[in-house]
Amino acid sequence: MTSRKTVLVLGGSSDIGRAAARAFAKAGYNVGLAGRDAAALEPDAADLRARYNIEASTLKFDVLDTASFDGFVAGLPSLPDVVISIVGLLGVQQDAESDLAHATTIMRSNYEGPSLILGLFAEKFLTRGNGTVVGVSSVAGDRGRASNYVYGSAKAGFSAFLSGLRARCSRGGVHVVTVKPGFVRTRMTEGMKLIGPLTVDAPVVGDAILGAVERKTDVVYVSGIWRLVMLIIKTLPEAIFKKLKF
Amino acid sequence: MTLVSGWGRFPVVDSEVLRPRSFEAVGEAVVAGSVARGNGRAYGDAAIGAARTIGMTGFDRISSFDPATGRIRLEAGVLLADLIDTFGPRGFLPFVVPGTRFVTVGGAIAADVHGKNHHGEGGFGRYVDSILLRTGQGETIEVSRDRNSDAFFATVGGMGLTGVILEATMRLRPVETGWIRERVVSASDLDAAMRALDAGDSATYSVAWIDCVARGRDLGRSLIYLGEHARIDELAEGADRFPVGRNPGLAVPIDLPSMTLNRYSIRAFNELYYRMGARRAGSDHVVSLYPYFFPLDSIADWNRIYGRRGFLQHQCVIPEQRARGVIGEILERVSKRGDASFLAVLKKLGHGDGLMSFPLPGYTLALDFPVKGDILNFLDEIDSLVVAAGGRLYLAKDARQSRATFEAGYGALSRFNAIRKSLDPACNIRSKLSQRLFDEV
Numbered sequence: 001m002t003s004r005k006t007v008l009v010l011g012g013s014s015d016i017g018r019a020a021a022r023a024f025a026k027a028g029y030n031v032g033l034a035g036r037d038a039a040a041l042e043p044d045a046a047d048l049r050a051r052y053n054i055e056a057s058t059l060k061f062d063v064l065d066t067a068s069f070d071g072f073v074a075g076l077p078s079l080p081d082v083v084i085s086i087v088g089l090l091g092v093q094q095d096a097e098s099d100l101a102h103a104t105t106i107m108r109s110n111y112e113g114p115s116l117i118l119g120l121f122a123e124k125f126l127t128r129g130n131g132t133v134v135g136v137s138s139v140a141g142d143r144g145r146a147s148n149y150v151y152g153s154a155k156a157g158f159s160a161f162l163s164g165l166r167a168r169c170s171r172g173g174v175h176v177v178t179v180k181p182g183f184v185r186t187r188m189t190e191g192m193k194l195i196g197p198l199t200v201d202a203p204v205v206g207d208a209i210l211g212a213v214e215r216k217t218d219v220v221y222v223s224g225i226w227r228l229v230m231l232i233i234k235t236l237p238e239a240i241f242k243k244l245k246f
Numbered sequence: 247m248t249l250v251s252g253w254g255r256f257p258v259v260d261s262e263v264l265r266p267r268s269f270e271a272v273g274e275a276v277v278a279g280s281v282a283r284g285n286g287r288a289y290g291d292a293a294i295g296a297a298r299t300i301g302m303t304g305f306d307r308i309s310s311f312d313p314a315t316g317r318i319r320l321e322a323g324v325l326l327a328d329l330i331d332t333f334g335p336r337g338f339l340p341f342v343v344p345g346t347r348f349v350t351v352g353g354a355i356a357a358d359v360h361g362k363n364h365h366g367e368g369g370f371g372r373y374v375d376s377i378l379l380r381t382g383q384g385e386t387i388e389v390s391r392d393r394n395s396d397a398f399f400a401t402v403g404g405m406g407l408t409g410v411i412l413e414a415t416m417r418l419r420p421v422e423t424g425w426i427r428e429r430v431v432s433a434s435d436l437d438a439a440m441r442a443l444d445a446g447d448s449a450t451y452s453v454a455w456i457d458c459v460a461r462g463r464d465l466g467r468s469l470i471y472l473g474e475h476a477r478i479d480e481l482a483e484g485a486d487r488f489p490v491g492r493n494p495g496l497a498v499p500i501d502l503p504s505m506t507l508n509r510y511s512i513r514a515f516n517e518l519y520y521r522m523g524a525r526r527a528g529s530d531h532v533v534s535l536y537p538y539f540f541p542l543d544s545i546a547d548w549n550r551i552y553g554r555r556g557f558l559q560h561q562c563v564i565p566e567q568r569a570r571g572v573i574g575e576i577l578e579r580v581s582k583r584g585d586a587s588f589l590a591v592l593k594k595l596g597h598g599d600g601l602m603s604f605p606l607p608g609y610t611l612a613l614d615f616p617v618k619g620d621i622l623n624f625l626d627e628i629d630s631l632v633v634a635a636g637g638r639l640y641l642a643k644d645a646r647q648s649r650a651t652f653e654a655g656y657g658a659l660s661r662f663n664a665i666r667k668s669l670d671p672a673c674n675i676r677s678k679l680s681q682r683l684f685d686e687v
Contacts, residue, residue: 043307043309044307046307046308046309046310047307047308047309050308050309050310050311050318050319051308051311051332051333052332053313053336187267190265
């Protein structure tokens with residue numbers, strides 16, 4: 001059992017977090033699930049143990065409590081082989097436009113916290129000489145849109161952080177993956193109008209993350225069509241883009 | 247409100263749909279007129295709440311599994327497909343699977359689904375040891391054969407009307423491989439088909455596919471599929487112990503115009519199907535469990551074949567003594583009509599386990615009909631034959647039977663209703679089906 005690789009999933013209670021944990025456990029990894037309420041993660045840890053006969057543990061982790069990060073990493077029983085941040089908060093754009101506290105929470109949940117914690121793990125991995133860091137960002141970070149630019153800008157910052165981190169780590173044996181899922185049917189998107197052909201289920205994202213780690217992919221658009229969609233959106237001239245309602 | 251329908255896409259009705267994320271939230275979601283829904287594979291209106299439908303597929307965790315005994319504790323929203331994919335490679339399969347693997351454990355218990363082994367091994371509920379139930383009056387209780395046994399036997403086959411099934415403990419079957427050793431027997435008419443099924447009583451799995459457009463001397467001509475779990479030493483050299491289950495690749499992208507299925511296309515298809523099967527008859531061969539148990543799962547959204555207006559499945563069971571005559575009569579009327587399903591399914595059933603379980607010792611016949619013309623009247627006529635023979639219709643497939651047909655078929659109804667009343671005095675748990683068939687309002 002000691003020869004198994006380990007994966008740490010930050011944001012383990014989210015639908016994508018559960019799916020990623022299952023994909024890695026199925027591939028034989030031992031899993032650590034981290035979230036604000038560690039006790040609430042126990043049924044998911046039990047699920048992984050029962051399904052895949054691996055070891056699964058739960059940990060308390062709050063992405064907004066950046067002061068706790070050093071202690072969190074130092075307190076781990078062992079440094080994982082792979083760390084995945086799935087933490088994020090969509091929030092409500094309209095509220096964020098006037099409510100600074102809400103806007104701050106969205107920015108910190110999607111950029112500050114995930115970047116700092118993954119940066120910290122990357123340092124440890126570089127010292128050890130190996131490891132994989134995975135950040136789940138968003139296609140929303142590829143260009144700010146009127147309908148969700150607070151969330152999108154934070155994801156843009158996170159994507160840029162991961163991109164820089166990747167460039168720096170590539171010479172030290174540490175791999176950094178950026179995942180851009182596009183539309184996923186999850187709790188976060190429940191009730192939203194999603195475009196069928198552009199939408200995937202959480203297990204597809206979980207498998208894509210595992211595949212990216214194993215194949216050492218740098219940037220993954222989970223559904224390939226998003227790369228094209230975002231290419232078009234990114235190349236629209238600003239003069240036209242600002243008149244579009246989306 | 248949302249428009250909701252079952253797998254047959256008839257009827258389409260209004261119901262609020264909620265997807266709670268915790269068992270507490272399930273409790274809060276139960277209001278007057280609620281029922282749980284699994285993966286929506288019930289054909290008619292069984293899994294649509296009178297006012298509110300509670301989607302359970304998010305509850306898909308397995309809490310424990312004991313590889314020594316095959317005992318498993320799991321949430322109600324786990325799909326059988328997930329169980330098979332996860333535990334098949336570890337040497338365990340569900341004891342009972344219906345014709346699709348895309349049903350939830352909760353739904354399989356609620357309908358006490360049967361498989362091709364009911365004649366010998368019983369239904370899904372037989373392998374369920376206990377159930378965690380959220381009743382309509384807001385209690386969460388564990389029911390089993392020893393504890394709250396009335397509620398247990400009412401919940402197995404109770405169509406979700408005793409409460410919301412949250413979790414279950416059940417047993418999985420140890421298997422050496424994920425392959426089935428199959429033998430095909432061809433039968434030139436209904437008598438031969440029923441004799442072949444009788445002769446197959448000792449087989450673990452048996453089912454007959456009837457060509458239901460064949461007439462006259464060919465009436466009831468069929469292929470009987472007998473099956474056993476293959477042992478490792480029966481696999482071909484180099485075969486994997488467990489085959490890969492592919493997700494449905496080929497999908498039916500649109501509703502086909504109702505023209506597609508006509509008596510000529512069906513007749514041609516069936517001729518081919520029968521001849522190809524008959525050619526394989528006699529010798530044993532080993533097939534993957536997926537096509538053996540779930541032939542239609544390889545075509546996603548196959549329910550769209552019947553067009554936008556949907557289809558009705560008519561599945562009855564006729565007690566053994568009357569079966570030959572009645573099933574012959576039904577097939578004759580169906581073949582005269584000429585717009586039935588390509589294939590009918592005939593198989594033997596044993597005793598049901600739950601109070602309201604569909605099976606009884608006899609033969610069950612399942613037929614599909616597109617919704618059009620005077621089909622409802624025609625099926626009422628068929629129902630009168632079923633009632634006269636002491637038979638009944640399967641509630642998981644039903645969308646249209648009359649209350650009289652239902653009451654004639656299900657003798658345990660008053661006892662079931664008494665148990666339901668004790669669990670849920672205000673009768674909060676109600677589906678469109680229960681409104682149609684059970685509730686005196």
